[in-house]
Amino acid sequence: MDNYKRFIAIPACLLTACATQKTMIEPQSPLPLAQQTTQNKSAPEAEKSVPGAEKAATISAKSISSWEIRGAMAAKNRNKGWSATMNWVQRGPSSYHLRLMGPLGAGSVLIDKTGSNITYKDGPKQVHSTNADQLLFQQTGVRLPVNNLYYWVRGLPAPGKVSSERYDQYHQLSQLQQNGYTISFGNYTRVKGVSLPGMVRLEGNGAMVKVLIRSWSF
Template identity: 40%
Template sequence: MSGCATPPVSSPAAQSAWAARQPMLAKLSHWRAVGRIGVINEQDGWHANFQWDQQGPTYRIDLIGPLGQGRVVVQGDAERVSIQTQDGQNWTAADADTLLEQSLGVRLPVKGLRYWVRGLPEPGATPVLEIDAEGRLIRLEQNGWIIDYPAYTPTTALDLPARIVARRSDLSVKLVIEQWNL
């Protein structure tokens, strides 16, 4: 067996569908996703309900623990991010991923998730893509993460991810999106 990984091969029709789909997904700059998140790292795991509101570069992510126990609000834009907990603790930094790790003990890829949640690779980093016949991502490998898309849901604009599983060596993040508002 060869030690080299080869990129998945898709049909020309799938590639054409992906090429047509990408600009439509990229135009979705104002959206809301509501659902559940589960995070498992080497030491432990947690789950919460979430609501993610994206308005261009500005976002707000509300994480609400089971039965309303605990709330964390992550707000940011291209320059700053802040976290506020239910007990009144506040942190601010330039990078959401680092701030979440310092304040909550878990490094979630917020910058990448902004794109991955819509079924797009993050700009800049070279991705490895696997797409289906409709031009939807089945698997994305980017920035040390493997992101699987086991389910999509139709919206008024186009099909968007309903389930996302993102993994790297020490962390697994599962998103179930129950509602999209565009």
């Protein structure tokens, strides 16, 4: 019940420091001349909703199913919360290895998923489940929608109903409402020609989760 205390809030410099470290990310390509007038529009016009159309950036991100992400994650639910540095290794849609590390080496939690089996490891403690979201809520006190984050972290809607979506002038997803969450995306960068978000923030279902990504590799 007190496991979330292992993740006492990291100073703000931990999250902001991500932006200053060397990464593997390529800079965003400039807009073609034909699109520059769109860039000069006011923000509401440039980010207006484009329903139904498949976006080129989305198609590219869909091709990535395995990766390693390094960065930071913070989560809060009903005044209980934690922050941690993060290492996320994904091997296809049904296998991942997510390590959350507390400040100054104070603690480390590992969430492993292979097929339908999820294992939560905190020191000598191990808990097994087939429901990652429920398992993490029980162990940390904060709801973390891991199954949806597999899509959201790439700037993609998760499967199922989408209440609304907005795209920026680069045709990158900037805001999404889905499954009771409002998800904001920002700091897009190019990795091997694919536009991927460097920040994903979601609010809803009594929780707030923020993911800051320092580096992508795949």
